[in-house]
Amino acid sequence: MRLASFVLGLAFSAAALAQPAPVKIGMSMPQTGSLGAGGKAALLALQMWVDDVNAKGGLLGRRIEFIVYDDQTNPALTPGIYTKLLDVDKVDLIIAPYGTVPTAPIMPLVKQRGLLLMGNFSFQVNHTVKHDMWFNNSPWTDASSWSDGFIHIGQKAGAKTIAFLAADQEFAQNLANGARTLAKKAGLQTVYDQNYPPATVDFSAMIRAIRAARPDIVFVMSYPNDSVAIVRAINEIGVGDSVKLFGGGMVGLQFTPNMVSLGSSLNGIVNYNSYVPGVKYPGIEDFLQRYAKRALEAKVDPLGFYLPPFNYAIGQMLEQAINATKSLDHRKLADYLHKHEMQTIVGPIRFGPDGEWANPRVIHAQFRGVVDKDMEQFRHPGRQVILWPEQYKIGEAIVPFEKARGK
């Protein structure tokens, strides 16, 4: 028995000699818990990148071995997982988990050890730690990059007053604080400002209060469950004819199952996005087509506009940096990422000194002509009309809100 295993081991090491050791890339990804749905879709995109690279012969002639653990969206688990990845699995490169909360606890760790960390849709997580080897893939940088476009569109439509409705949770509050400052700077008068607790059952009362305040802009910063409930409530109760612009920071309206089941009640809402069809990035259409096939098998978000392309882009950036520097040295890779423009399926990316995009590109798009129970419609440009940023703009906002809803 022992002999057999010895022989087997020999055979394996012989095989390993013939083939160079793989490049190990490790990460944790929320696959359960509140960020689980997005995490699974994001993971599929990264897996696609690994498969693509391996099909081309790997990185520096070495195959990629991809090691992923589920952090259950629990920040208490991520420090342990990343030390396991680094010290036990001995990975060569690490990628951050999707989201701010699971990422925050590993920032001091990577700074202390001087590691390159590719960020994954987190928000201002490098703010206090100030790690110079951090590179985020999200198209937003700070709170103003997010709300800038929305407030700009509102002002163009002649808005003077604004109402805020924000979830009392980590991300939405960050965003809301930024938006409040921006609104003040833009001279908008705040007529309603409400934080609501997680797991609020019904928003009818809040929507009524907003209606009574008669704002021009309603800026909503909400989480997936709440976003759906809010859209329903405005559909039933109405926000009143004063409102020109509604939406802004509603997380969850980018996810396919929600878009399909809300259908026509989405019309008129102007909301942030990372990518919508119509933005001409090289290679993204091909990616989304291939993604759609695999998403069906994997039972994850079938359209995958929001997270997957940006996760694929993480892989592309690593690939570009490694091939250019011919090295896996974290410092060299970080220097390269700082100095060069990255070519990805979500467009060219240049990084600022803090590791966020030098030129943020948060898209604001208005839902128009959406019909019920149809997923395929969202693949075509025009269901979400891009209003911001200027260089990708397709149309102007239809105001007021009730008119844009076709009522």
Added chain:
Amino acid sequence: MLFGILVGCFYAAVSVGLSVAFGLLDVPHVAHPALMVLGSYCTYLLGRYGWDPIVAGIALTPLFFLLGVAIYRFYYETFEKRGSDAGVRGLAFFFGLAFIIEVGLILVFGVDQRMVEADYIGKSLSLGGYRIPWRLLVAFGVALLLTAALTLYLSRTFTGRAIKAVAQDEPALRLMGANPVRIKQWAFGIATAVTALAGAMLIVVGPVEPSLDRVYIGRTFCVVVLAGLGSMTGTLLAGLILGVSESIVLTLFGASWAPAVAFGLLLVVLGIRPQGLFGR
């Protein structure tokens, strides 16, 4: 205020099953919200074949009744029969059950939110510029009917009275020749059947995801205790108090304080009047 009443009735409806299971039978049924979410998902499944959620909810009740009987049977055999420590162990058991249901739902349906469609979802009743969503009205109506039906059942029928009797004085019932276990089993079945309907309403009111049960553990127990154990009308009133107080706090202090006030209320009630507001 009006919305407080509507939401309050909804709270009552999701708690009424627990009021029977925990209030009358003393079963620490923390898996109640998990069963409710299971009911929502079954409703969703039937909804894809064109079933109306409320009809689906009613159609599910016999199935859930049997499930409830089975759960109680198991609980009785393993815990109550063995005696004193049933409370603590039963609690752990139901927690485990809740986890298993939750993960089962994730494995089958994934972590995405699910919702149903029906004619009364997404429309509202217009009363002179005052628009009230139909889905809340439907939940309101079902809640009222459910509470009324259970109250009548418990006070007018023979089995209903037997259930109340078993809650008050089990040995006496045994002496009279009735089998308390069978009565309890029946009652637990009814409690679970009601949960199916509550689940249907849950998905009518808003989207549902597998881990939603955790939110409702606190809320449902809060309502049942506030009500005074096992009082059906009390449950309705307690649900209303919770709903209305949430909506008042929301307008006066801001919504982020709402959960604390509801539970603060519970603590105060427990401290001053442990038998609940409407307890026996």
Added chain:
Amino acid sequence: MKFWIGVAATVALAAGLALSGTNEYFFYAGYVVLQFVVLATAWNILGGYAGYVNFGTAAFFGIGAYTAVVLFKAVGAPLGVQILAAACASGLLGFGTGLLTLRLRGIFFSIATVAVIFIMHTAIVNWRYVGGATGVQLLRPPAMPLFDSYTRMLFVVMAVLAVAGVCIARYIEVSWIGRGLRAIRDSEEAAECSGVPTLKLKLFACTVSGALMGAAGAPLPMYMSFLEPASSFDLNYSVSALAMPMIGGTSHWLGPVIGAILLGSVQQIVTVTISNEINVLVVGVLLVVFVVAAPDGVLGLLRKLKWLHRSSR
């Protein structure tokens, strides 16, 4: 005597490991397991001995963690002070909760403690100084000179806390307090009639238990270098703290320790092996299997097998 040798050996072992070249990951995982030893032991003082099921572990744990944050932010207090203050704060919370609710029958007490979690959570969410809902990111101070890294130090700190917790639990168990608490569990009326000061004893147990939970929470902000309310007041802490003694056995101080090491390690191992939703399932199934098949936990099983002739007291 045997017990004290065990205590000394455990502390020495933890310190030795931390000073040795053992893999850093071990300390991250070990810290979590030890943290659960403290929580489970603390829970058992009230839940196991007196039969009062505390659901509010997450509240005490979270308040401990936030007390540490406040002290760290306000005056940069050292870790030891943070832990002491956290224990005081959570102990006080335990005392207050007990005062308000311990007159209630067991299950009402449980529900009241759930309410405490929600109230504390909401209060923290509305308190901007500690970051509110956004959470707060903290920079760790350098570790004490002896240790290679801060995590190693935290591991030893948690080991000391665990040992201290077990000592306290053991002391309570064997003293007249423990006898009184057991009398309460068996029959509160009978205990009251035979002159046991039931309310005082319960209050004492609730305070000590809360304080220990707070102490367990205090190093968390430093462990994560980050703290936010949703994950600090997570119901999972409550469930784990209840499940572990159940699995280990509630009548003896060793029960929660065994349960915590067993379930805690399984959770850690499953996280980095199976690593998907099955994770949560494992806890659920373990819980059900144990309460159904082994009502007195691992210790009960061992006793049945006559491995444990007499308890080590």
